[in-house]
Amino acid sequence: MSRVEALLREILERVTPTPAERERVSSAVERVVKALERAAQELRADVRVEVEGSFAKDTWLSGDVDVDVFLLFDPSVPVEELRLKGLQIARRAAELLGVSWRERYASHPYLTLELGVCDVDAVPAYRVPSPAHIKSPVDRTPFHTAYVEGKLDANPSLRGEVRLLKRFAKGVGVYGAEVKVEGFSGYLLELLAIHYGSFLSTLKAAAKWKPYRTVIDPEGHYGDPREALKRFREPLVVVDPVDPKRNVASPVSLDSLGKFVAAARAFLRRPCPEFFYPTPQPLPPLEELLRQRAVVAVKLRAPPLPEDVLWGQAKRALRALAHGLERFGFTVFDRAAWAGEGELVLLFELEALELPPLEKHYGPPVYSDHDERFISKYAGGGCVAGPYVEGDKWVVIRPRRIRRADEALAKLVATYNIGEDLTLSARTGFEVYAGESVLGAAASAEYKRFLGEWLIRRPPWLLSSGN
Amino acid sequence: MSRVEALLREILERVTPTPAERERVSSAVERVVKALERAAQELRADVRVEVEGSFAKDTWLSGDVDVDVFLLFDPSVPVEELRLKGLQIARRAAELLGVSWRERYASHPYLTLELGVCDVDAVPAYRVPSPAHIKSPVDRTPFHTAYVEGKLDANPSLRGEVRLLKRFAKGVGVYGAEVKVEGFSGYLLELLAIHYGSFLSTLKAAAKWKPYRTVIDPEGHYGDPREALKRFREPLVVVDPVDPKRNVASPVSLDSLGKFVAAARAFLRRPCPEFFYPTPQPLPPLEELLRQRAVVAVKLRAPPLPEDVLWGQAKRALRALAHGLERFGFTVFDRAAWAGEGELVLLFELEALELPPLEKHYGPPVYSDHDERFISKYAGGGCVAGPYVEGDKWVVIRPRRIRRADEALAKLVATYNIGEDLTLSARTGFEVYAGESVLGAAASAEYKRFLGEWLIRRPPWLLSSGN
Numbered sequence: 001m002s003r004v005e006a007l008l009r010e011i012l013e014r015v016t017p018t019p020a021e022r023e024r025v026s027s028a029v030e031r032v033v034k035a036l037e038r039a040a041q042e043l044r045a046d047v048r049v050e051v052e053g054s055f056a057k058d059t060w061l062s063g064d065v066d067v068d069v070f071l072l073f074d075p076s077v078p079v080e081e082l083r084l085k086g087l088q089i090a091r092r093a094a095e096l097l098g099v100s101w102r103e104r105y106a107s108h109p110y111l112t113l114e115l116g117v118c119d120v121d122a123v124p125a126y127r128v129p130s131p132a133h134i135k136s137p138v139d140r141t142p143f144h145t146a147y148v149e150g151k152l153d154a155n156p157s158l159r160g161e162v163r164l165l166k167r168f169a170k171g172v173g174v175y176g177a178e179v180k181v182e183g184f185s186g187y188l189l190e191l192l193a194i195h196y197g198s199f200l201s202t203l204k205a206a207a208k209w210k211p212y213r214t215v216i217d218p219e220g221h222y223g224d225p226r227e228a229l230k231r232f233r234e235p236l237v238v239v240d241p242v243d244p245k246r247n248v249a250s251p252v253s254l255d256s257l258g259k260f261v262a263a264a265r266a267f268l269r270r271p272c273p274e275f276f277y278p279t280p281q282p283l284p285p286l287e288e289l290l291r292q293r294a295v296v297a298v299k300l301r302a303p304p305l306p307e308d309v310l311w312g313q314a315k316r317a318l319r320a321l322a323h324g325l326e327r328f329g330f331t332v333f334d335r336a337a338w339a340g341e342g343e344l345v346l347l348f349e350l351e352a353l354e355l356p357p358l359e360k361h362y363g364p365p366v367y368s369d370h371d372e373r374f375i376s377k378y379a380g381g382g383c384v385a386g387p388y389v390e391g392d393k394w395v396v397i398r399p400r401r402i403r404r405a406d407e408a409l410a411k412l413v414a415t416y417n418i419g420e421d422l423t424l425s426a427r428t429g430f431e432v433y434a435g436e437s438v439l440g441a442a443a444s445a446e447y448k449r450f451l452g453e454w455l456i457r458r459p460p461w462l463l464s465s466g467n
Numbered sequence: 468m469s470r471v472e473a474l475l476r477e478i479l480e481r482v483t484p485t486p487a488e489r490e491r492v493s494s495a496v497e498r499v500v501k502a503l504e505r506a507a508q509e510l511r512a513d514v515r516v517e518v519e520g521s522f523a524k525d526t527w528l529s530g531d532v533d534v535d536v537f538l539l540f541d542p543s544v545p546v547e548e549l550r551l552k553g554l555q556i557a558r559r560a561a562e563l564l565g566v567s568w569r570e571r572y573a574s575h576p577y578l579t580l581e582l583g584v585c586d587v588d589a590v591p592a593y594r595v596p597s598p599a600h601i602k603s604p605v606d607r608t609p610f611h612t613a614y615v616e617g618k619l620d621a622n623p624s625l626r627g628e629v630r631l632l633k634r635f636a637k638g639v640g641v642y643g644a645e646v647k648v649e650g651f652s653g654y655l656l657e658l659l660a661i662h663y664g665s666f667l668s669t670l671k672a673a674a675k676w677k678p679y680r681t682v683i684d685p686e687g688h689y690g691d692p693r694e695a696l697k698r699f700r701e702p703l704v705v706v707d708p709v710d711p712k713r714n715v716a717s718p719v720s721l722d723s724l725g726k727f728v729a730a731a732r733a734f735l736r737r738p739c740p741e742f743f744y745p746t747p748q749p750l751p752p753l754e755e756l757l758r759q760r761a762v763v764a765v766k767l768r769a770p771p772l773p774e775d776v777l778w779g780q781a782k783r784a785l786r787a788l789a790h791g792l793e794r795f796g797f798t799v800f801d802r803a804a805w806a807g808e809g810e811l812v813l814l815f816e817l818e819a820l821e822l823p824p825l826e827k828h829y830g831p832p833v834y835s836d837h838d839e840r841f842i843s844k845y846a847g848g849g850c851v852a853g854p855y856v857e858g859d860k861w862v863v864i865r866p867r868r869i870r871r872a873d874e875a876l877a878k879l880v881a882t883y884n885i886g887e888d889l890t891l892s893a894r895t896g897f898e899v900y901a902g903e904s905v906l907g908a909a910a911s912a913e914y915k916r917f918l919g920e921w922l923i924r925r926p927p928w929l930l931s932s933g934n
Contacts, residue, residue: 360801371729384760390722392702397800457853
C-alpha cells in the first residue's frame with residue numbers, strides 16, 4: 001500500500017460515521033420528519049416532507065452533520081402562504097419535539113431545530129415537476145439530491161471519495177458557498193468526485209485548473225466549453241447537471257479557487273494529514289508581530305443581519321476602504337474581516353503606517369479653464385515645488401496633509417459609503433487602531449487567533465508537510 | 468494704447484536689430500559668402516553659396532544671431548564628395564578669413580566659423596528642383612527660406628510678430644528643436660506667426676491647443692485634419708507648407724507644448740516682460756532645499772558626442788533609470804539631466820530616499836510548475852508572511868533587500884543598459900549622490916543654478932506676474 005493510500009484509508013476511517021453515530025442521527029431525523037408531518041396535518045397543509053442534503057445522500061462527515069428536511073408545497077400555493085405555513089409547521093414540530101429553534105433566512109425564512117445530536121433545518125420549498133419550473137433556488141435541491149443519489153447508488157464506493165474531498169476542502173479552508181468563505185458547496189464537491197471518479201483524480205485534475213478557463217460539464221449540456229465560458233464569467237465553471245443555465249461553482253471566488261488548486265498540487269507532492277485536519281499553529285507573540293508589520297483596523301458594531309448579508313457588506317467595505325487608503329497614498333498589502341460577539345473588525349495590512357512628508361499632486365490640464373484657480377491656489381505658497389507643467393498638466397509637490405494611516409482610515413470610515421447598514425453603524429460610533437493596539441480591537445481569544453493566523457498567512461499544510 | 472500693446476512695443480524695440488548691428492552682421496556675412504565662393508572656385512567645386520535661415524529672412528533677434536550659409540551642390544555629386552568638398556571649402560574659407568572654426572554635425576558634417584560679431588554655419592546641401600527631390604533634410608531649407616521670405620515680403624510688419632514670438636518661446640524655455648529642448652524651431656514659429664497673422668493671435672490660438680488633437684495646415688494640404696492626425700501621431704501637428712509629408716512640429720515634446728500653452732494663457736491674462744526676458748530667480752539655500760526633498764543623482768563622464776546624440780542618450784537613461792527605481796519600489800516625482808564641463812548629472816526627485824522595511828512580492832500562479840521552487844524558497848523562512856495564495860498567485864511579504872535610493876541607483880547604473888555610450892562611460896566609473904550631497908555632484912555655478920531652478924520648478928513668469 002502506497003503512502004497516500006495508507007493516509008487516505010486512515011482519513012476515511014475518521015470521516016465515515018460509525019454505525020452508532022449513524023443510528024443516533026437517523027432516529028433523530030426520523031422523529032423530526034414525523035413531527036413535521038404531524039404538524040402539517042394539524043395545520044391542514046398539503047406538504048410532502050422529504051430529507052435532502054448530505055444526510056439523504058449519505059455523504060456527511062462524522063461528527064459534523066447538519067440535516068436538511070424540506071417541506072415541499074404544491075406550486076399553486078402562493079409564496080406568502082408557503083412562507084407563513086412553512087414557519088408555522090416547523091415551529092409546531094419543535095413544540096411537539098420539545099426542542100429549541102432559531103429562525104434563519106435563505107430564499108425563504110426557515111427554522112433550525114436544535115436536536116442535540118444534530119441541527120435540523122426545516123426548509124419550505126416547492127415540489128416542481130422539473131428544474132425548469134423552479135420558483136426559487138431551494139426548489140432545485142430535491143433534484144440535486146436525486147441526481148447525486150442515483151450516481152452514488154450506482155457506485156457506492158464514491159461516497160468515501162466524496163467524504164475525503166469534503167474533508168480536504170474543509171481542511172484547506174474553502175468549504176462552503178456562503179459569502180464569508182466564497183468556496184465549494186457540498187453539492188459541488190459531490191459533483192467533482194462523481195465526475196472525476198475519485199478523490200485523487202479530482203485533485204489531479206484541479207492541479208491543472210486555470211481560472212476563467214476551466215469548464216466541467218458532467219452531463220455535456222454544452223457542446224463547446226467556450227459556449228459555457230461565454231455564459232459564465234466566473235473563475236470556475238461547473239455546469240449543473242440538472243440545470244444547464246446554472247454554474248454550480250458560481251460562489252467560488254478566485255481566492256478560494258487558488259487555494260484549492262495550490263493545496264491540491266501540494267498534497268499530490270507530499271500527502272499528509274494536515275490537509276484534512278490542520279492542527280492550530282503555534283503563534284509568536286502578537287505584539288511583536290504587530291510591531292514588525294503595519295496594520296490598521298476599525299471596529300464597528302455588527303448590525304443584526306443574516307450572515308451572508310453582513311459578510312457581503314463587510315467585504316464591500318474592505319474593498320472600498322482599501323481603495324480609499326490607496327487614494328491617500330498608502331500601499332495595501334492585504335485586508336481581512338473578523339466578526340463575532342456583535343462586533344465587526346476590518347483589518348488592513350499596509351506597507352507603512354506613515355507616508356513620506358511630500359506628495360505629487362496633479363492639477364488640471366494646461367488648456368483647461370480651471371488652470372487659473374489651481375495656479376493662484378499654489379503660486380503664493382502651500383507647495384514646495386511648482387506649480388509646474390508636466391506633459392499637458394499642471395503639477396505641484398506639496399506637503400501631505402494626512403500622513404498617518406489611522407487618521408486616514410478614521411476619515412474614510414466617517415465619510416465613505418461602506419454599505420447601507422455598516423455606514424449607519426459607523427455613524428453611531430467606531431474605533432480605529434494602529435500597530436500593537438490592533439490586538440485589543442476585540443477581546444475574544446478567537447479574534448486573537450484569527451489575527452495571528454492572518455498575520456502569519458501561511459497555510460497549516462505548508463508548515464508541517466515540508467511543502 | 469493698451470497695456471499689452473505698450474509692453475509689446477517695448478519688447479519689439481529690444482528684439483529688433485539696430486541699423487548699426489544689422490550693418491555689422493551684414494558685412495561679416497558678405498565677407499563669408501565671398502570667401503566661400505572663392506574657396507569653391509579654388510577647389511573647382513560647382514557650388515552655389517546662399518544665405519539661409521533667420522538672417523536671410525530678417526527674423527533674427529538682436530544680440531542673438533547665428534547665420535546659416537549653405538553650399539549648394541548639384542544633386543549628381545555623390546554624397547561622400549559633397550561631405551568632403553563641403554568641409555574643404557569651409558576650412559579654406561576660414562583660412563582666407565583668418566577666423567577659427569569648429570566642426571559639427573547635422574545631416575552632414577558642417578563647419579561653424581567664428582566671426583566674432585556672429586557665428587556662421589557653412590552647411591553643405593543639394594540644390595534640388597523641389598522638396599520632393601531632397602536627399603537629406605537640410606536640402607529642404609532653401610525652400611523654407613523662400614516660402615517664409617515670400618510671405619514676409621508681402622506683409623513686412625509680420626517680421627516684428629515673428630521676433631516677438633521667438634523671444635517669447637525663448638523666454639518661456641521652449642525655443643529650439645534640439646533634443647535637449649524638444650521645442651519650437653525658428654521656422655515653426657515663423658509659420659505660426661504667418662498663419663495666425665500676429666504674435667497675439669498665435670497666443671490666443673495656442674491657449675486652446677489640445678495635444679494630439681491640433682492640426683495647423685497653412686497651405687491646406689490635407690482636406691480633413693483627421694487625415695493629418697492619423698499620419699502624424701505627435702503632440703502638435705503643423706504641416707510643412709513646402710512638404711505635406713512632414714510635420715514641422717514633430718520635435719515638439721508634450722512637455723514643451725504644455726509649457727507653451729500654459730505660458731500663452733498666463734500671458735493673455737496678465738502680460739509682463741518676464742515672459743520674454745525672465746530675470747534669474749533668487750534661490751533659497753540649496754542645502755536646505757535638498758534636506759526637505761528626496762533627491763538622488765548619478766554623475767558620469769559625458770562621452771564626446773554631438774549634443775543631440777548625448778541628450779538623446781541622457782533622456783533615454785533618465786527614463787530607464789526612473790523605471791528601474793520604480794521597480795525597486797520608489798515613487799519618482801521628477802527627473803532631469805545637466806551636462807557641462809565633460810560631465811553629465813542625472814537627477815531624480817523621489818517621494819522618499821528610503822523605503823519601508825517590508826515589501827509584497829508576487830510569485831508564480833498556483834497552477835504553474837514554478838510553484839514548488841517558490842514555496843520551498845520561502846516556506847523555511849526569508850519572509851514575514853506567507854507563502855500564501857491571493858487570487859491565483861503565490862505571494863509573500865518579505866524584508867526589502869534594498870531600501871536606500873542611492874544603493875538602488877548605483878545598482879541600476881552598474882547593471883542597466885542606459886544607452887551605448889553612457890553604459891560604456893558608466894563602466895569606467897560613476898558617482899552616486901543622495902540628499903544634500905547632490906549639491907556637490909558638479910562644481911560649476913551653472914549646475915547649482917540649474918539644480919536650484921529644477922528644485923523650485925516654478926516658471927519665472929509665475930513668480931512676478933502674479934499669475
